[in-house]
Amino acid sequence: MPHPPTDPPPARPVDPGAPQRLETTAITAGRRANQGSLSTPLWATTAYEQASLDEAGDKATTPRVKDFYSRYGNPTVAAFEDAVAELEGAGGAQAFASGMGAITSTILALCSSGDHLVAANQLYTSTGGLLAGACPRFGIDVSFVDQTDVDAVAAAVIPGRTRVIFVETPANPVLQLADLEALSAIPGPLKVVDSTFAGPLLQRPLELGFDLVIHSATKSLAGHNDATLGVVAGPEDLLQWIWGFHTIVGAVASPFDALNALRGIRTLGVRVHHACGSAQRLAELLEDHPSVLRVNHPGLESHPQRELAKRQMAHGGSNLSFEVEGGVEAGRRFVEALRLCRLAPSLGGPETLVTHPASTTAAGMPPDERDAIGISPGLIRMSVGLEHPEDVSADVFQALAATRT
Numbered sequence: 238m239p240h241p242p243t244d245p246p247p248a249r250p251v252d253p254g255a256p257q258r259l260e261t262t263a264i265t266a267g268r269r270a271n272q273g274s275l276s277t278p279l280w281a282t283t284a285y286e287q288a289s290l291d292e293a294g295d296k297a298t299t300p301r302v303k304d305f306y307s308r309y310g311n312p313t314v315a316a317f318e319d320a321v322a323e324l325e326g327a328g329g330a331q332a333f334a335s336g337m338g339a340i341t342s343t344i345l346a347l348c349s350s351g352d353h354l355v356a357a358n359q360l361y362t363s364t365g366g367l368l369a370g371a372c373p374r375f376g377i378d379v380s381f382v383d384q385t386d387v388d389a390v391a392a393a394v395i396p397g398r399t400r401v402i403f404v405e406t407p408a409n410p411v412l413q414l415a416d417l418e419a420l421s422a423i424p425g426p427l428k429v430v431d432s433t434f435a436g437p438l439l440q441r442p443l444e445l446g447f448d449l450v451i452h453s454a455t456k457s458l459a460g461h462n463d464a465t466l467g468v469v470a471g472p473e474d475l476l477q478w479i480w481g482f483h484t485i486v487g488a489v490a491s492p493f494d495a496l497n498a499l500r501g502i503r504t505l506g507v508r509v510h511h512a513c514g515s516a517q518r519l520a521e522l523l524e525d526h527p528s529v530l531r532v533n534h535p536g537l538e539s540h541p542q543r544e545l546a547k548r549q550m551a552h553g554g555s556n557l558s559f560e561v562e563g564g565v566e567a568g569r570r571f572v573e574a575l576r577l578c579r580l581a582p583s584l585g586g587p588e589t590l591v592t593h594p595a596s597t598t599a600a601g602m603p604p605d606e607r608d609a610i611g612i613s614p615g616l617i618r619m620s621v622g623l624e625h626p627e628d629v630s631a632d633v634f635q636a637l638a639a640t641r642t
């Protein structure tokens with residue numbers, strides 16, 4: 238019986254000229270410390286025994302150390318971080334306990350009292366809560382602007398005071414886009430994007446000039462609805478700063494969830510391609526349905542920013558939203574009539590999931606504010622999963638029929 242190897246095997250020579258696509262990087266990335274094991278070992282430990290006080294002293298003062306104390310870093314979490322960094326083409330990545338852990342730690346690490354931040358007026362609800370609620374309490378002023386209007390974003394920047402421009406593209410739930418290349422040319426602030434709805438295969442924010450890219454890895458990166466995780470990728474100097482803040486806040490990624498996410502990343506290519514194809518087809522079919530007033534999907538010719546989508550995204554993505562004729566009641570009847578698609582507040586997993594924002598995440602918003610950002614009473618958000626596309630569309634169409642009865 239051979240013993241498991243104790244040293245990493247010599248690196249396999251890689252032909253530097255060989256093309257490697259991102260689907261392949263999803264398979265090869267984050268294996269540095271695997272010691273020959275095909276899957277990443279789970280390091281379920283809180284701390285590492287130190288050989289000497291000198292070594293303990295060194296590690297206690299080393300940013301992003303992986304083998305000292307698991308709130309500072311953990312080898313299984315580090316493998317997930319390496320994989321995301323490779324996928325994003327980033328200097329590094331830092332994992333967090335959730336997407337909100339990543340967003341909150343990044344914003345609060347980068348901004349101090351007296352600083353100013355320019356943010357999109359269409360953001361995931363909890364991100365909006367952080368920026369509209371918590372930031373002002375800490376003396377960080379936030380201007381909310383229409384992220385589709387690059388001139389408006391540039392005009393909102395206060396030279397010398399604006400630390401960060403924060404956008405989300407495609408934005409939850411009406412799939413509005415931000416032009417990353419144009420925004421990155423605005424001088425001064427750091428540019429940070431929540432790219433959760435696209436993921437690294439569809440959109441390349443760092444290559445377009447953004448400083449940091451954030452994902453709720455809870456979604457398509459982990460991809461199986463079994464891990465709550467966030468990640469930010471970018472240059473090492475910014476990550477060290479953010480890491481320092483995250484160790485204080487304690488928004489620390491669990492090694493179990495990092496392991497699940499790594500397993501999810503291995504199949505990212507096939508999952509994303511299947512789900513995107515199904516979503517595109519469903520969006521096109523829905524556009525022709527008499528009970529549907531509007532469909533939001535960046536892959537549709539009718540999307541108001543279709544030209545930008547073609548330039549910036551490899552595909553329209555696996556999320557769409559659409560407005561059912563008949564307002565709140567029709568939206569509710571649609572959701573209640575579904576037999577295959579499930580009502581659940583997440584996205585990017587194997588199951589097709591729906592939400593009705595007017596009854597749930599946006600229920601507390603005044604109707605005029607909701608309307609202003611496109612959350613109409615009959616709006617349904619849908620994350621298309623990995624079922625057979627025809628089974629998903631059959632379920633959606635039978636549920637649409639129920640809205641008319």
Ligand SMILES: Cc1ncc(COP(=O)(O)O)c(C=O)c1O
Binds near residue numbers: 431
């Ligand atoms: C676009 C976007 N960003 C961030 C988050 C927050 O992620 P998490 O739930 O992992 O904190 C979500 C959650 O739905 C989201 O949709």
